[in-house]
Amino acid sequence: MxxxxxxxxxxxxxxxxxxxxxxxxxxxxxxxxxxxxxxxxxxxxxxxxxxxxxxxxxxxxxxxxxxxxxxxxxxxxxxxxxxxxxxxxxxxxxxxxxxxxxxxxxxxxxxxxxxxxxxxxxxxxxxxxxxxxxxxxxxxxxxxxxxxxxxxxxxxxxxxxxxxxxxxxxxxxxxxxxxLDEREWACGCAEIAKASVIDSDEFFFWMLDHAEALAARQPETVSEAIARSVVFKANVVAEDKTESRGVRECLNYGHTLGHAVEALAGYGTFSHGAAVAEGMRFAARLGVRVAGTSEELVAAQDDLLDALGLPALAWSAPADQMLAAMKRDKKTRAGEVRFVVPRDIGDWELVAVPDDVILEQLRQWEASK
Missing domain, CATH: 3.40.50.1970 (Rossmann fold)
Structure with a gap:
């Protein structure tokens, strides 16, 4: 090829x-x-x-x-x-x-x-x-x-x-x-899934159609998924090279909770991709609460992550500890934790979320484990 x-x-x-x-x-x-x-x-x-x-x-x-x-x-x-x-x-x-x-x-x-x-x-x-x-x-x-x-x-x-x-x-x-072992493969698939949610309907539904082939490492599908992801990221970086205009922050989708999971579970306990996938699940549900995200989007994203070998983690930490870890993230501004949430596929928003709302959502997340 x-x-x-x-x-x-x-x-x-x-x-x-x-x-x-x-x-x-x-x-x-x-x-x-x-x-x-x-x-x-x-x-x-x-x-x-x-x-x-x-x-x-x-x-x-x-x-x-x-x-x-x-x-x-x-x-x-x-x-x-x-x-x-x-x-x-x-x-x-x-x-x-x-x-x-x-x-x-x-x-x-x-x-x-x-x-x-x-x-x-x-x-x-x-x-x-x-x-x-x-x-x-x-x-x-x-x-x-x-x-x-x-x-x-x-x-x-x-x-x-x-x-x-x-x-x-x-x-x-x-x-x-x-x-690559299965853990590392799924890790990469999480970032491709992230890109597809942020990018467009076309990319997202292509991913839904090809998730099984990507998980099975079909060569042509793998090459196309890499190329689509590179084009997406290159376009974002071209608009916001140093993450100073707010555009590049869309690449942090799933990372706010994901980085907290990695830190509290201990780096290496979960792959970066598994943590990001968990963060995507959380951010989409948070979006329902703060940005009008549809339940249909939450379900479709869950289906995609499941098909890629990225099930929800059977792990949690107390809500106050998770919030404290999030506040140490470099995306925090003036003490407020900011989340990238998808209003729709290809339509995202950076939201500064009050602590009480985050704690409410974290307690729901914790109770689901």
Missing amino acids: PATKIVVNIPGETPYDVRIGDTVLEGLGASLKKLPAVASAPHLLVLTDTNVGPLYVEEAKASLRAAGFRVSDIVVPAGEDAKSLAVAGEVWNAMAGLGLTRDCAVVALGGGVVGDLAGFVASTYMRGISFVQVPTTLLAMVDSSVGGKTGVNLDAGKNLVGTFKQPAYVAACTATLAT
């Missing part, structure tokens, strides 16, 4: 390609040789983790070396703990030890954690060097690899330190998805 190319064109930034296909990893070096920002780099650093490195780092390095690049690699521990200032510091020091200069570049080979960390260290090392995203999970392909958000976590919460730094190129090699 031929590769799909999508051009991400963000005002004020150099346009970059997203290539989606099953052979883009083996062609990585040749692709980078065509990029002005990277082609003459004297040294490339591949940043990967202990899960992905043994599977794909040698193939990536071989492709880069065949194109004439000098290549080194750094392997960080797999998992959310790697998204920390401590690990970033280790990577910065390693980059300095390798003698990387302003004209070098970082290649992020892995899932969202690796991509966020690599983008953050690239954007801050010597005040910024180029980086390339090579996402190896469905979640990273459809979400974090596009749009330029980078960051690390603090003890106080996720992604509280970061930058906006667009990649020079994104190589989404669908062949790498074969090694």
Whole structure:
């Protein structure tokens, strides 16, 4: 199946390609040789983790070396703990030890954690060097690899330190998805479902029609779902590059409760996608209360998430603890928690919700478990 190319064109930034296909990893070096920002780099650093490195780092390095690049690699521990200032510091020091200069570049080979960390260290090392995203999970392909958000976590919460730094190129090699387990696959499906609810009737009903094929990893359906999600996200980011105009906040649908679930359950207890799917269920029901969302939308979204292998979580936490966790989220303003809620498919609203309403809804959520 031929590769799909999508051009991400963000005002004020150099346009970059997203290539989606099953052979883009083996062609990585040749692709980078065509990029002005990277082609003459004297040294490339591949940043990967202990899960992905043994599977794909040698193939990536071989492709880069065949194109004439000098290549080194750094392997960080797999998992959310790697998204920390401590690990970033280790990577910065390693980059300095390798003698990387302003004209070098970082290649992020892995899932969202690796991509966020690599983008953050690239954007801050010597005040910024180029980086390339090579996402190896469905979640990273459809979400974090596009749009330029980078960051690390603090003890106080996720992604509280970061930058906006667009990649020079994104190589989404669908062949790498074969090694994902069911948990990680469903994780990516949650972000695609999120995009479809926010985007349009056309995308949402396409998802309903193709949910079974996507859950079964049918190749053509997978490639189209990735492409649709990338186009959706690229269009949103083009309108609101730094999340300053309110448009990009639609991408946080499901994340307000989702991040609280992750924090209180313990990072890694549930996948990010499972937590976001739970947050989508909660936000749609909250929308019925505060934005006139229809019960039909709630039911249709539930059906889609169920079909994608994302059932409601059999977990809860006390309402006051959940609210406190939400108030630590970076989307909070003036002490008020803000939720993205769908008024309808393709029609969303950012709502500052009073604490008493949130607590009422959280108690209903808790009682449903």
